[in-house]
Structure formats: C-alpha cells, structure tokens
Amino acid sequence: MSNEVGEDKDNIYREAQDEVSDFQFDQRVVRVFPDMIQRSVPGYRLVLELLALAAQQFTQPASNVYDLGCSLGAATLAMRRHIAHADCRIIAVDNSPDMVQRAREQIDRDNSIVAVEVIAADVQGIDISQASLVVLNFTLQFIPPEQRLALLQKIHDGMLPGAVLLIAEKIRFADQHNQQLLDTWHQDFKRSQGYSDLEIAQKRQALENVMQPDTLETHRQRLQQVGFGQICQWFQALNFAAVLARKAATHV
Ligand code: GEK
Numbered sequence: 001m002s003n004e005v006g007e008d009k010d011n012i013y014r015e016a017q018d019e020v021s022d023f024q025f026d027q028r029v030v031r032v033f034p035d036m037i038q039r040s041v042p043g044y045r046l047v048l049e050l051l052a053l054a055a056q057q058f059t060q061p062a063s064n065v066y067d068l069g070c071s072l073g074a075a076t077l078a079m080r081r082h083i084a085h086a087d088c089r090i091i092a093v094d095n096s097p098d099m100v101q102r103a104r105e106q107i108d109r110d111n112s113i114v115a116v117e118v119i120a121a122d123v124q125g126i127d128i129s130q131a132s133l134v135v136l137n138f139t140l141q142f143i144p145p146e147q148r149l150a151l152l153q154k155i156h157d158g159m160l161p162g163a164v165l166l167i168a169e170k171i172r173f174a175d176q177h178n179q180q181l182l183d184t185w186h187q188d189f190k191r192s193q194g195y196s197d198l199e200i201a202q203k204r205q206a207l208e209n210v211m212q213p214d215t216l217e218t219h220r221q222r223l224q225q226v227g228f229g230q231i232c233q234w235f236q237a238l239n240f241a242a243v244l245a246r247k248a249a250t251h252v
Helices: 027-040 044-058 074-080 097-108 145-157 176-192 197-207 216-225
Strands: 064-068 089-094 115-120 131-137 159-170 230-237 240-246
Touching: 027 044, 027 097, 044 074, 044 131, 044 159, 044 230, 044 240, 064 074, 074 089, 074 097, 074 115, 074 131, 089 097, 097 115, 145 159, 145 216, 159 216, 176 197, 216 230, 216 240
Parallel strands: 064 089, 064 131, 089 115, 131 159
Antiparallel strands: 159 240, 230 240
16 A cells, blocks of 8 residues: 555565564565654654754754754755745755665655755764754764764754754653553554554564663753753643744843
8 A cells, every 4th residue: 555655555564573673674564654753752743843843933044954864854844844944944854875865855856945955974973053943853862872962962062142043852750650550552553553553563663772861850851951941842742742942032
C-alpha cells in the first residue's frame, strides 16, 4: 500500500527476526519512513503544522533556519512554505546518506521561493550561525545523552537575539506510574494504527540502544544551563512532547 507521496507501508518488523539489530536510518527505512513516523508518533502531523506556523512567526529577515535531523525534509517543506522572508535560507541536515538523497529529491520537487541546502552530516559537526529558528524534530533523542548539552550550547551560541529553538521528542517520566500509563497508551496507539504486538516488540528492541528519551525536566534544565531565557512546552500527545526555547532578545 502506498501513501500520498508514493512511499511504502512500514512492514519492516512484521516477520519474526532471529536477532533484532539496532535501528538504522537506511534505505529500507527511507522507503517507508512517512508511513512509519505517522503511525508511530501521535500528533506528528499536527507538530508539522505548528512548525509551519512557527516559521511564519519566528523567522527573521536574512537569517538561517536549521532543520536538524531532517529525514525526508517534512519539517523543512512545512516551514519553507510559510517563511515570509525570501532572503532566509533553510539548512537541512541529516547524517543518513539515504535520507539526504531522498530529501533532496522531495525538496527539488517543491517550488517555494526560500532557498534550501540539504547537508549530509552529523548535526554535532556543523556550524550554526545567524539562526532565527532551529528545529530538532524528533532528533535530539538519537544523540548520545552525554553529548546533548554541547549540541544545545552550540545551537544557542549560533542563534540571533530573540531566536527560537523548537524541540519535539519522545519523553520519559520520572514517576513510574505515569511512565507505565503513557507507555501502555502509546502501544495501544500503535496497535490502533495497524502494528501487531510482534512489530511493536521488535521495533522497541531495535530502538533500545539507539533512542534515549529524557524527562521534560531534564530538557528544561539543560536549556536553562546553555542560556535560553523563555522555555515553554507547546505540545504533548501521550509520551511525545515539544518545547520552545527562546534566546534573550538583548544582552545585558
Ligand atoms: C521529521 N525531523 O520528519 N546527525 C544528523 N542526523 C541525525 C543524527 C545526527 N547525529 N542522529 C540521527 N539523525 C524529521 C524526523 S527522525 C525521527 C526525524 C524518528 C537523523 C536520522 O538519520 C533521522 O533521519 C532523524 O535524525 C530522526 O520531521 O525517526 O523518530
């Protein structure tokens, strides 16, 4: 079955596997990615719609907008169509060559005016400069936890006064009852989207070492530590949430 942009339905974990290896953003995942993320992340489409509005509101003239961990460019495209300043530039970055190749194809088919550069690189190695908006849409969770602070510091330091960072993530909960409640609810969500118990269990195993969610409190503390002023949670659906962090408009 194909979805609207012609990709396949995600059946990567449908058959029992003798050994489930760590999840990778390879060609097999690229083919099914739009279907996979929509059926796995409650509210994914809404988050994209809200990112588009954020792009409309927060981008500054002649500035850079970063989409870090861009996958196939869904957030880039959503933002590109809503940025009011033709002299802005979107820099979309992903370290999966297969993702980047497909992202470039998708973006080439879009004729919006704002320039987009798609870079195949680790987000930890790129320069951030003149940024009015930076998006980490379900990406920070894949960065080793001990390296997240340094990445956020680099982002903060490359942002213009008043610029905004938007982070959407799977989150975990310090309270074990809440953790269990929302984890179970999320599994129900995946079942309701057509995934079998076997698919859910094997995907979970594949992600175990690769994706490590933080609590919202950890996110908040880290964002404060690197210097962000305003921090505001703007979305939550089960165990997925998003926060905005704004750099102070002026320095004292
Ligand atoms: C969307 N934002 O559709 N450097 C660069 N890219 C990375 C790194 C890294 N260190 N680690 C992981 N990635 C997208 C969805 S998916 C989320 C983002 C998910 C990339 C990885 O290759 C993948 O494409 C993306 O981050 C995460 O709005 O699959 O749950």
